[in-house]
Amino acid sequence: MMEIEFDPDKDVVNIAKHSLSLSRAVELEIATIVQDDRFAGEQRYRIYGTLDGKPHCLAAVLRNGVVRAISFRRAHRKEFKRHGQ
Numbered sequence: 001m002m003e004i005e006f007d008p009d010k011d012v013v014n015i016a017k018h019s020l021s022l023s024r025a026v027e028l029e030i031a032t033i034v035q036d037d038r039f040a041g042e043q044r045y046r047i048y049g050t051l052d053g054k055p056h057c058l059a060a061v062l063r064n065g066v067v068r069a070i071s072f073r074r075a076h077r078k079e080f081k082r083h084g085q
Contacts, residue, residue, distance in 0.1 A: 002026060004060075006069040018073040025058050025069045027051055034083050048075060048083045055080035 006022040014022050030049040036059065038044075047058040047067075055075040060067045 002028075002030075002067050003065075004067045004069050005063075010070070014072055018071075020056075020072050020074075022069040022072050024051060025060075025067070025072050028056060028058055032083055044070070046083070048080060 002025075004022070004025050006025075011022045014020060028047065028049040028051050030047055032048050034046045034048070036044040036046050042061050042063075044059060044061050047060060049056060049058075055077070057073055057075040057079065058069060059071040060069050062068070
């Protein structure tokens with residue numbers, strides 16, 4: 001199980017937008033990790049895996065050895081096939 005942290009205010013936004021708490025990211029069964037080069041500055045990653053048997057995507061950064069969750073949502077079937085399987 002990975003150690004995660006997140007901003008509680010960001011969690012409220014993620015729940016409203018995706019009906020999913022960032023705290024559930026620790027339950028993600030990781031299939032693959034992809035570097036996300038769309039952002040300048042801090043390196044971001046998209047972590048694909050399953051949660052409750054369904055494909056999900058976690059956007060995160062690595063800070064001081066801890067995964068900081070930015071966004072957590074159901075993955076689109078096409079993106080999960082491309083990255084997750």
